[in-house]
Amino acid sequence: MRKDDRNLYLSNVAVEEALGLFFQKIRQSNELVKIEYIEAIAALGRVTALPVFARLSSPNYNASAMDGIAVRAEATYGASERNPLQLKKHQDYITVDTGDPIFEPYTAVIMIEDVVEIDEETVEIIQAAAPWQHIRPIGEDIVAKEMILPAKHRIRPMDIGALLSGGITEIAVYRKPTVGIMPTGSEIIEPYETMEIGKIIESNSRIFEGLVIELGGRPKRYRPVPDDYGSLKNQILEAIAENDILIVNAGSSAGSEDYTVKLIRELGEVLVHGIATKPGKPTILGFIQGKPVLGIPGYPVSAYFVFDTFAKPLIHYYLGQPLPVRPSVKAVLSKRTVSSLKHREYIQVKLGQVEGQFIATPLNRGAGVTMSLVRADGILVIPQNSEGVEAGEAVNIELLKPLEVIERTLVSIGSHDLIMDLIANHMHDREDGYDLSSAHVGSLGGIMAIKRGEAHLAPIHLLDESTGEYNVSFVKRYLPGGKMSLIKGVKRIQGFIVQKGNPKNIKDFTDLQRADIQFVNRQRGAGTRILTDYELSKRNIEPESISGYDREMTTHMAVAAAVASGTAHVGVGVLSAAQALDLDFIPIGEEAYDFVTYSKYLNTPGVRTFIQVLQSKALQEELAVLGGYKFEDTGKVIEIL
Numbered sequence: 001m002r003k004d005d006r007n008l009y010l011s012n013v014a015v016e017e018a019l020g021l022f023f024q025k026i027r028q029s030n031e032l033v034k035i036e037y038i039e040a041i042a043a044l045g046r047v048t049a050l051p052v053f054a055r056l057s058s059p060n061y062n063a064s065a066m067d068g069i070a071v072r073a074e075a076t077y078g079a080s081e082r083n084p085l086q087l088k089k090h091q092d093y094i095t096v097d098t099g100d101p102i103f104e105p106y107t108a109v110i111m112i113e114d115v116v117e118i119d120e121e122t123v124e125i126i127q128a129a130a131p132w133q134h135i136r137p138i139g140e141d142i143v144a145k146e147m148i149l150p151a152k153h154r155i156r157p158m159d160i161g162a163l164l165s166g167g168i169t170e171i172a173v174y175r176k177p178t179v180g181i182m183p184t185g186s187e188i189i190e191p192y193e194t195m196e197i198g199k200i201i202e203s204n205s206r207i208f209e210g211l212v213i214e215l216g217g218r219p220k221r222y223r224p225v226p227d228d229y230g231s232l233k234n235q236i237l238e239a240i241a242e243n244d245i246l247i248v249n250a251g252s253s254a255g256s257e258d259y260t261v262k263l264i265r266e267l268g269e270v271l272v273h274g275i276a277t278k279p280g281k282p283t284i285l286g287f288i289q290g291k292p293v294l295g296i297p298g299y300p301v302s303a304y305f306v307f308d309t310f311a312k313p314l315i316h317y318y319l320g321q322p323l324p325v326r327p328s329v330k331a332v333l334s335k336r337t338v339s340s341l342k343h344r345e346y347i348q349v350k351l352g353q354v355e356g357q358f359i360a361t362p363l364n365r366g367a368g369v370t371m372s373l374v375r376a377d378g379i380l381v382i383p384q385n386s387e388g389v390e391a392g393e394a395v396n397i398e399l400l401k402p403l404e405v406i407e408r409t410l411v412s413i414g415s416h417d418l419i420m421d422l423i424a425n426h427m428h429d430r431e432d433g434y435d436l437s438s439a440h441v442g443s444l445g446g447i448m449a450i451k452r453g454e455a456h457l458a459p460i461h462l463l464d465e466s467t468g469e470y471n472v473s474f475v476k477r478y479l480p481g482g483k484m485s486l487i488k489g490v491k492r493i494q495g496f497i498v499q500k501g502n503p504k505n506i507k508d509f510t511d512l513q514r515a516d517i518q519f520v521n522r523q524r525g526a527g528t529r530i531l532t533d534y535e536l537s538k539r540n541i542e543p544e545s546i547s548g549y550d551r552e553m554t555t556h557m558a559v560a561a562a563v564a565s566g567t568a569h570v571g572v573g574v575l576s577a578a579q580a581l582d583l584d585f586i587p588i589g590e591e592a593y594d595f596v597t598y599s600k601y602l603n604t605p606g607v608r609t610f611i612q613v614l615q616s617k618a619l620q621e622e623l624a625v626l627g628g629y630k631f632e633d634t635g636k637v638i639e640i641l
C-alpha cells in the first residue's frame, strides 16, 4: 500500500468550531426541515410546527357542574334555615345532572344534597343560590380561537386531551427526520452469524436506532456493508436518497480500507475530518446532495459520544427543538485524571453519595469498552485547554441517570470478586431495591478510598505476613481511631490460573522462574499481589527472575483473560475466574475476603441491605454452584478497636 492511499492527515478542529461550520451550512438550506399534518390522536411525542388555536369552546354550552336542580338565582333569595323556601317543579326549578346544558331562564344550580324533597313536585331549600353557582360557563376551559399550544411544543398526553376538547383533530408537526444508519466493515457480522476470530458482532447501529427513536427521529438501519469501494458507494447513494440524515459508522479513520471520507468527498463535500475530542477524533462531517452525512468512528464509546455531540443536535434541529441541557451535579473527583491539551475529553464516571457529598470515580476510558456506557452515571467533560483534574477537585458531572437512583447507591471501592456482581444483583432485585456500585482498585486502594471518604465500604483480602492473619491488622494500621468495623465475607480459594490441562505443568511458585513460562501479575496493593509476593519471598524467589512479573492486571478476570488468550501461561487468582473462562486451577491457599466500613454506616439502609444479602441463602447457593468459596461467620460484624 502506498502511503497516500491512506487518509493520514486528520485535522484537529475544536468541537464548537465543527458544530458551527456544520450548522451554518444546515441553516442555509430551507428544504431540510419539513412539516406534515397528522391526526391529533396520534400526536404523542411529536412537535408542533405551528401554534394550534381552538376551533370550539369547551364547554361549548353553559353546563351544570353538579347533580341537582337548576333555578333562577333571584327566585331563591331570602331562603334560610329559619325561613325555608319551597320551589315548584317546572315553575321554579328543573332537575339536572352534571354536564346537562342550562338554558334560560335558569341561572344557578343547587346540589341535590342541599335540597329537601317535600313531594314529587315540591322541594325545599334553606340557602339562597348565588348567580352562576355550579354552572360551568361556555369556554370555562377553552375559548374558541384561544391558543392551545404554541409552535415547537413537544406533545404530551394532556396536550392531546386539550386539543380534542378544543375541537382539533389534525395538527401540523415537524416531520420526523429519517436517519439512515449504515454499519460498515468486512469484519462486522450480524448477531446471529457464527463468531470467528477477527469478527465483530454489529451493535453500534442498534444503539443508534434506539437513540434516534428516543430523540423523536425515525431510524432506517442498513445491513453491514463490507469494506469495498463499490459496495459502499452504492449503499451510500441508496441511503442518501432514502433518508434526511445519513450516519456511516466506522471506516472513518486512517486505515487502508477506510473509504468513508473519500466517498463523501467524491459524492459531495467533506466539511471536517478530525475533531479535537476524545473519544471521537476521526469524525467526519459532510454533505451529499445537500443532506448531512456523519462519519462516526467504529469504537462503540466513540460512536456514542460523537452521536451525542453531532447527531443529537441535528435531530433536535429537524424537530424544531433547542438542544436540551443535561442536568448536572457538583461532585468531588476520586482519582487524578489527566487529559491532553490537544482535545476535549469525555470521561464516563460512576457517582456515589457519601455523607451528602457526590463522589465521581472515572470508569475505564477505552473507546471499545461498551460496559462503561452501561455502568456510567454521568459524564465529566475536560475542556481542550486543560491538562486534567486532580483527585479531590470539585467537578461538574452531567447526569445520565436520575438523581434518585444515584442517591440509592452503595459505593464499594476495593478488591474485586465475582461475589460483588451477585450481591449487586440481589440488592437491586429487592422491593426496596438498592444499587451497588463497585470500583476495583485492589484492597489497599479500597482502604485509601474509605479513608478519603469516597466509599461506604471496601472489600479487602490483605494477608499480614507476620501473623498470617487477614485484614484486621491492616484496618488498625491504616484506619486507626476505633471507628471501623469489618463485615466478615467469605473464605476464598486462591490458586494458579493455567491453561486447560495445565500444558506447562505448573505446580509451584518455583515454576514461575522457568524460561518457558510467561506470568501475568496483579497490580501493587491488590491482596492477590501481596499473597504472591509473600509466597515468592518465603521461597527467596526474586521478582526479576519471573518473566511477566511487571505485567499488572486489575482484576481476577483480566488475569484469566490473559491466560485464556495465550499471552500468559499463568497468573494467580480465584477459582471462579478460571472456571468462567474454562481454564484450569491449581489451589495454593485460602484467604479471607471481608468488607471494611465505618461503624456509623452499619445502620444505614444501604449497608443493612448489603449484610442481609450477604447472609441470604440465595447468595450462598449461587456461590456454592460457582465453587471456590467457604462460609464462616459470613455477615458477622467485628468492631475494630
Ligand SMILES: Nc1nc2c(c(=O)[nH]1)N[C@H]1C(S)=C(S)[C@@H](COP(=O)(O)OP(=O)(O)OC[C@H]3O[C@@H](n4cnc5c(N)ncnc54)[C@H](O)[C@@H]3O)O[C@H]1N2
Pocket (backbone or CB within 6 Å): 010, 183, 184, 185, 188, 200, 201, 202, 203, 204, 205, 249, 250, 251, 252, 253, 254, 255, 258, 279, 280, 281, 282, 296, 297, 298, 299, 300, 302, 367, 368
Ligand atoms: N493510525 C491511526 N489509527 C487510528 C486512529 C488514528 O487517528 N490514526 N484513530 C483511532 C481512533 S481514535 C478510532 S475511534 C478508530 C476509528 O476507527 P474507524 O472509525 O475507522 O473504525 P474501524 O477501524 O472500522 O473500527 C474500529 C473498531 O470499532 C468497532 N466497531 C466498528 N463497527 C462496529 C459496529 N457496527 N458495532 C460494534 N463495533 C464496531 C470494532 O471493534 C472495530 O475494531 O481508529 C483508531 N485508529
Ligand code: MOO
Pocket (backbone or CB within 6 Å): 277, 278, 279, 280, 281, 282, 297, 299, 302, 303, 367
Ligand atoms: O477517538 Mo477514538 O474515538 O477514541 O477511540
